[in-house]
Amino acid sequence: MTPSHRRITLKDLAARLEVSTATVSNAFNRPDQLSPALRDRILSEARDAGYVGPDARGRSLRTGRSKIIAVVLADSLTYSLNDAVASEFLAGVSEVLDEHGHTLLLLPSRQGMRLESASMADGFIVYGLLPEPQMHEQLSQQRPLMAVDFDIAGHASVHIDNHAACLNIACHALRRRPRRPAIINLRSTAEPCNGRIIDQPLFSESQTITRARLNGFYEALAEHDFVPADVPMWNIEENTHDVCSPVIAEILDLPDGERPDLLLCMSDRIALTVLTLAEQRGLRIPEDLRMTGFDGIAEGQYRAPRLTTVRQDSVAKGRLAASMVLGRTAMESHCLTTHLIVGETAP
Known part of the structure; x- marks a missing residue:
């Protein structure tokens, strides 16, 4: 028996079970190397002895890897x-x-x-x-x-190619020519701004993906004979309903002759907040107001009217990033594809 004041070690447990330390280690880390009966016996004895598994710090020192x-x-x-x-x-x-x-x-x-x-x-x-x-x-x-x-x-x-994705969705929305298009940005101003963008300087494309999205919108507007600099813009500081709501309320409460009839939004959360507040005000979608989102989150596709948006596969992005950092995929830059989802908010 080990002294009561000392924590039981892997070596202690192996001696008690009359097996090798490698066998005990495999029970915790490589169970496929042992028979189910042997592994169950080791784990049962470990629980009874208060042994919780190999010391991760010790393993890290031995292998140089923490996992x-x-x-x-x-x-x-x-x-x-x-x-x-x-x-x-x-x-x-x-x-x-x-x-x-x-x-x-x-x-x-x-x-x-x-x-x-x-x-x-x-x-x-x-x-x-x-x-x-x-x-x-x-x-x-x-x-x-x-x-x-x-x-x-x-x-x-x-x-992902944010510029191309926003060019594509904006060109789709602009095919039915709006009278008053507008853009709702996400964290695009160099200084915090949760409201209308007047003279605030914007981040460059190298600083944030949202500037690449804005440039895609601008290119589409120019292709459809709008002057991008004349198109009003608002900025959202955080992609949450509570932060979006006051900015969007300001837009939707403009007089009928000033309120945008197309809103190009840089996220689905922004677009869904627009949709909720517009419905509360009795605005018809898409007759009175059309909108597009970005991201393709499930919520935008489950509710009615269904959101017109760009779908990016964020799960696939996470898988690829993890595979790269583990050395299982080449450590080189990747640009993943997106696709346009045409819903009822901008048919």
């Missing part, structure tokens, strides 16, 4: 888990990590992330534009590291 992959989030943990697009992405990452016996560590950068807390991670996936440029410098030294939905110099990335 931990860190995902650095541009937003808070609460926001990322509630956001449909981010949660789909994380589901794709988790699926691959589960398959290969790795653990997911989430690091929300907007809550004062300290890179030291992830020093044991075997790799890093940086999801979305980070709020503080110095984080880019810290992270760029990590290997392996890859970025999703933005670029870090010298590292591979996974993107």
Whole structure:
């Protein structure tokens, strides 16, 4: 028996069971290497002895690998888990990590992330534009590291073609010529702005994917003989119903002769909030107001009228990112395809 004051070790358990330490380790980490009866006997004895499994810290020191992959989030943990697009992405990452016996560590950068807390991670996936440029410098030294939905110099990335996707959906919506088109941006201004964009400077395309989306809208407007600079724009600071609502209420409460009759929205959450508030005001969709979204989240396709949007496969994006950081897919940049979903909000 081991002394009561000392935690039982793998070696202690192996001696008690009269098996090798490798056999005990396999019971926890490689169960396919043992017969079901032997594994059950080891796990039962482990429970009785209070042994919870091999020490991950010790394994890391021996192998140089922690089997931990860190995902650095541009937003808070609460926001990322509630956001449909981010949660789909994380589901794709988790699926691959589960398959290969790795653990997911989430690091929300907007809550004062300290890179030291992830020093044991075997790799890093940086999801979305980070709020503080110095984080880019810290992270760029990590290997392996890859970025999703933005670029870090010298590292591979996974993107979708945001410009082409928005050009495509805007051209579709503009075929039925609107009188007063407008754009609702998502985090596109260099300084925080939750409302009408008047003179606020915008991020460049290299800084945020939403600027690439805006440029796609602009190209489509120009092709349909609108002057992009004359098309009114609003900005949303956070992709949630509560933050969207006051901005959209301001738009929908404009006088009839000023209210847009087509809203090109940079996310499905924005477009769905438009849809809800428009219905509350008795506006007919699409007769009085048409709208497009972006992302293809399930909610937009289940409710009526069904949202016209761009579908990006965020789960596939997460799977690819995880496969790359684990070294199972080449660490090179990828651009994933999207497709247009034509619903009733902009037929």
